[in-house]
Amino acid sequence: MSMIEFHDVEKYYGDYHALHDINLTIDNGETVVLIGPSGSGKSTLIRTINGLETIQKGQLIVNGQDLAEKKTDMNRIRKNVGMVFQHFNLYANKTILENIMLSPRLVLKRPEEENKKFAMELLDRVGLADQAPKLPAQLSGGQQQRIAIARSLAMKPKALLFDEPTSALDPEMIDDVLNVMKDIARDSDMTMLVVTHEMGFAREVANRVIFMADGQILEDDSKEKFFDGQPSNDRARQFLSKIITH
Numbered sequence: 001m002s003m004i005e006f007h008d009v010e011k012y013y014g015d016y017h018a019l020h021d022i023n024l025t026i027d028n029g030e031t032v033v034l035i036g037p038s039g040s041g042k043s044t045l046i047r048t049i050n051g052l053e054t055i056q057k058g059q060l061i062v063n064g065q066d067l068a069e070k071k072t073d074m075n076r077i078r079k080n081v082g083m084v085f086q087h088f089n090l091y092a093n094k095t096i097l098e099n100i101m102l103s104p105r106l107v108l109k110r111p112e113e114e115n116k117k118f119a120m121e122l123l124d125r126v127g128l129a130d131q132a133p134k135l136p137a138q139l140s141g142g143q144q145q146r147i148a149i150a151r152s153l154a155m156k157p158k159a160l161l162f163d164e165p166t167s168a169l170d171p172e173m174i175d176d177v178l179n180v181m182k183d184i185a186r187d188s189d190m191t192m193l194v195v196t197h198e199m200g201f202a203r204e205v206a207n208r209v210i211f212m213a214d215g216q217i218l219e220d221d222s223k224e225k226f227f228d229g230q231p232s233n234d235r236a237r238q239f240l241s242k243i244i245t246h
């Protein structure tokens, strides 16, 4: 079954043509890495999936629902499709534990005791159980990002979208976040779509690597073909050689 389907999708910001003729299917349980130069449309593409950006043409089906249809319930999509942002977006005036418990309480009406138990399990899973009573500002960036991941997982989503989750972090924090993401990719049947330049992550856990430039998908390969067999697109090859040598 496919979790996400783009059919001939076009996206404009005013006159600016941000996504060109996007055709892409991501199956349940796949881990897909999306790479490409700055401004190529990667964020735009993933933000269309949970309706943070609208599309102007084509069809986008997420978890069996057509996003263009008026009756489509965006809250239901967002219940099933979580998102982790570059800048964490935690609630600054709520404790770490409250950050994780809030959406399950409000949206899923999860009973308080069960909610707390699951939140503590997730905190443990991301290695931060001892931080539960603190406020986000008392944590490092890497710790905040692991909390943001735990917060998304608390909704038990079918898919998780990651928009450059490590690019705002100091280098020494990056591995802790990537390790949490790798564990999720290996141990869960969730679909993951990850915009990142972390090729180690892609090599270890991705099923596919997609390369975008100028709002178009220029390459969509298995991890093996992308890294070992070389992408067939010139720009994808050049991009890969640049990020891997840096």
Ligand SMILES: Nc1ncnc2c1ncn2[C@@H]1O[C@H](COP(=O)(O)OP(=O)(O)OP(=O)(O)O)[C@@H](O)[C@H]1O
Pocket: 013, 016, 018, 036, 037, 038, 039, 040, 041, 042, 043, 044, 045
């Ligand atoms: N809200 C907006 N209004 C107008 N143009 C936008 C808007 N958001 C993005 N763009 C433009 O669309 C293009 C694609 O942006 P997008 O953020 O999707 O690229 P990206 O590949 O994620 O880049 P980066 O790696 O730098 O985050 C860019 O040229 C950007 O300036």
